[in-house]
Amino acid sequence: MRTRPLKVALLGCGVVGSEVARIMTTHAEDLAQRIGAPVELAGVAVRRPDRVRAGIAPELVTTDAAALVAREDVDVVVEVIGGIEPARSLITSAFQHGASVVTANKALLAEDGATLHEAAEKHAADLFYEAAVAAAIPLVRPLRESLAGDTVNRVLGIVNGTTNFILDRMDSTGAGYAEALDEATALGYAEADPTADVEGFDAAAKAAILAGIAFHTRVRLDDVHREGLTEVSAADIASARRMGCTVKLLAICERAADGRSVTARVHPAMIPLSHPLASVREAYNAVFVESEAAGQLMFYGPGAGGSPTASAVLGDLVAACRNKLNGAKGPGESAYTQLPVSPMGEVVTRYHISLDVADKPGVLAQVATVFAEHGVSIDTVRQKGKEGAHDGAWLVVVTHRAADAALSATVEALRGLDTVRGVASIMRVEGE
Ligand code: HSE
16 A cells, blocks of 8 residues: 555535545545555635634644645545635636545536536546535436446436425425425524525536436536425425325436437426335435436435535545546546537426316316317316305316426416416426
């Protein structure tokens, strides 16, 4: 074994960074054996140096991240500060100065992964980011390497733990969205500002990363259609139950049937209780991958938190260190297909629509005509008279698969009917 240690610059020492540092110290012997050389911290860049950081020698702590990544003796930079800047500049500088990079930064990869990949390629360095999607769940490496010889057609996943916790609570207790969010906040799942999670930004960034790897093309955050779960009501969840479904916030990446384009989207959807993703409870994540040769694969586990994220970072760190030692380089970006990303309107899906209608002759026929005029075929219709009202009813329509544009045009036309008093809920149905 080589005795001269490999040096790691750690950018960020919050929940994830401190856990990375702890495991590097407590498992130093094992890591050295697995890598073939000892690995040690060259420095830890933080914003607030006065904070006590157990297990980290004070002389390693610096506020000058730019100087740390530019050090000649640094072999690998681990970036766990998040956000676009200064992370992008620091990572680019790390490559320029000869280091490989391990990052958990989903926002940056989804916003400007191309810049990072190009810089890594130019300097023959590794850019690894297993921790950016679903934390501990091995997903990026299986897609990038294990399935590199297969053709992935679909990735369907629950990639945000906070929202899965909220929906799971709504489903199991009948709570409304606000109540379930409060519980998620109290238990530390949801942040004080939960926007990134509940509006689907976090899941959309992960969808962009997954779609890019799965389909060997470039997909950016802006390419991902995004709807959060703030509009999901207890009534939607109850309606899903009546259909033998549950509601999940799904990230869905698909290759078009003709193979010439891809789509990526994040939105709440009903999935049948028999689908494996329906049994993913609490804050767990799971991703279902469908490929030509392998068939259906499911990856499941904790998708957030300090230790699970550190586990993914450490796996990448070991790989990057091994490559450094061997003068090798792992896989770079594979975006050769250059497939265009189609807009949401071209996605083919099913809708579940609840309508508040007048209960009189001809209403059902009128509603059915609107669907027919837009080329949308109805699968099932259920009508229930409103309790205590003599002229009102709930009409629940589930469609067959149709283009999303045709489905939303249908809903718009339904809103224009005098006999339709309101569209109570619209939700896509997936996983069948
Ligand atoms: N906030 C995310 C979640 C974890 O709830 O899953 C980090 O991406």
